[in-house]
Amino acid sequence: MGDLVVGIDIGTTKVCTLVGEVRPDDISIVGVGIEPGRGLKKGAVSDITALTAAIGASVHKAEKSSGYDIGRAFVSLAGSYMASINSRGTVGLTGNRGVRPEDMDKAIESARAIAIPHNREVLHVIPRSYSVDGQPSIRSPLGMHGFRLDVEVHIITVATSSVANLEQSVQGAGIFPDRFILNPLASGDAVLTETEREMGVAVIDIGGGTTDIGIFVEGTIWHSAVIPVGGNMITNDITHWMHVPFEVAEAVKVQHGYAREKGVSETETFVVQPFGEGMPEEIRRIDLAMVIEARVSEIFELVQAEIKRSGFDELLRAGVVLTGGCAQLPGIRDIAAEILGCPVRIAKPERLTGMADALRNPSFSTSVGLLRLGLLMDTLSTSTQGPASNGAGAGKSIGGLLGFFKRLLPDDN
Numbered sequence: 001m002g003d004l005v006v007g008i009d010i011g012t013t014k015v016c017t018l019v020g021e022v023r024p025d026d027i028s029i030v031g032v033g034i035e036p037g038r039g040l041k042k043g044a045v046s047d048i049t050a051l052t053a054a055i056g057a058s059v060h061k062a063e064k065s066s067g068y069d070i071g072r073a074f075v076s077l078a079g080s081y082m083a084s085i086n087s088r089g090t091v092g093l094t095g096n097r098g099v100r101p102e103d104m105d106k107a108i109e110s111a112r113a114i115a116i117p118h119n120r121e122v123l124h125v126i127p128r129s130y131s132v133d134g135q136p137s138i139r140s141p142l143g144m145h146g147f148r149l150d151v152e153v154h155i156i157t158v159a160t161s162s163v164a165n166l167e168q169s170v171q172g173a174g175i176f177p178d179r180f181i182l183n184p185l186a187s188g189d190a191v192l193t194e195t196e197r198e199m200g201v202a203v204i205d206i207g208g209g210t211t212d213i214g215i216f217v218e219g220t221i222w223h224s225a226v227i228p229v230g231g232n233m234i235t236n237d238i239t240h241w242m243h244v245p246f247e248v249a250e251a252v253k254v255q256h257g258y259a260r261e262k263g264v265s266e267t268e269t270f271v272v273q274p275f276g277e278g279m280p281e282e283i284r285r286i287d288l289a290m291v292i293e294a295r296v297s298e299i300f301e302l303v304q305a306e307i308k309r310s311g312f313d314e315l316l317r318a319g320v321v322l323t324g325g326c327a328q329l330p331g332i333r334d335i336a337a338e339i340l341g342c343p344v345r346i347a348k349p350e351r352l353t354g355m356a357d358a359l360r361n362p363s364f365s366t367s368v369g370l371l372r373l374g375l376l377m378d379t380l381s382t383s384t385q386g387p388a389s390n391g392a393g394a395g396k397s398i399g400g401l402l403g404f405f406k407r408l409l410p411d412d413n
Contacts, residue, residue, distance in 0.1 A: 087153050089153065200312070
């Protein structure tokens with residue numbers, strides 16, 4: 001029997017609690033709890049009471065299906081309140097000895113010593129690469145001799161108040177958050193191949209409230225961002241255009257939606273009941289596609305601008321991997337490839353067993369990724385065992401963070 005790990009993916013449209021046994025070749029899902037999302041808007045808490053109730057209901061369903069009592073979990077996080085920056089740290093090496101773990105800790109501490117506003121805190125510090133005496137692109141410097149060790153890190157910060165509100169909602173449901181994990185890290189771990197990570201790839205996770213971006217190059221993450229636009233904006237456009245309730249617009253999007261106008265026949269129609277007491281209206285599907293295409297195009301234009309802003313747009317030899325609930329929209333891959341100008345594939349979690357049928361879907365990439373990263377944090381952390389001192393995990397040492405993200409630095413073979 002492997003280690004049981006619990007992940008809670010808190011999104012705008014759903015809260016998904018998974019209980020899984022993570023094994024070398026797959027994840028066996030032993031418990032699932034899915035509840036409609038409430039109290040979260042564009043990744044930020046808008047109603048603590050409603051969000052707490054949704055989390056509690058999701059956890060209860062997972063407990064019932066798994067037979068386990070859930071007291072702690074790894075929790076997803078995404079919102080426009082996050083920011084990322086790359087930094088560099090240096091430490092001198094003394095004596096005729098190789099690099100030790102404590103040297104790597106000190107180098108990362110040096111890189112972490114950046115000025116951030118008092119209302120923000122560090123969520124993740126991820127080593128990108130090391131150099132010893134100027135020799136660059138070293139994956140693991142342990143044991144190497146030299147006089148100076150340099151490290152490049154990717155630092156993700158979040159607004160303290162936003163994390164505190166999310167933490168309060170989770171704890172209000174009776175769950176201790178072992179750590180909050182940024183969405184694109186979790187979804188990237190679930191859907192990217194090692195070749196894609198190495199060659200250079202952007203994972204784009206389009207959820208209901210946000211579009212999460214992670215750029216992976218040479219095996220690890222180089223840039224991350226969250227855009228506060230998602231699939232719910234498409235649904236809102238449909239509500240205004242058709243004058244129907246949000247729930248009806250969402251059903252129309254799922255059943256009849258297409259992201260590309262020229263991919264739909266002019267003769268296809270469907271019927272909806274608008275607000276008021278009027279008769280049902282017949283709608284041309286091509287007109288619906290026109291509305292959807294406008295918003296989808298805007299999303300990918302924002303994504304393209306963010307990728308260009310990162311400065312790594314020329315390094316994405318493997319192109320883009322699209323995931324998240326909105327990735328299921330027919331025609332969306334073609335729009336993405338056209339605007340981003342690179343290969344695009346749509347990905348879902350693989351190598352799942354147990355209660356996994358409903359989870360082989362792009363909308364559950366973050367949920368499944370939380371389980372994988374949760375186990376890696378447990379087994380690879382070199383820090384003192386025990387809960388972090390706060391939701392962002394400030395109580396964990398840099399060594400522990402290095403162990404957690406060791407998975408993101410492939411072996412040299």
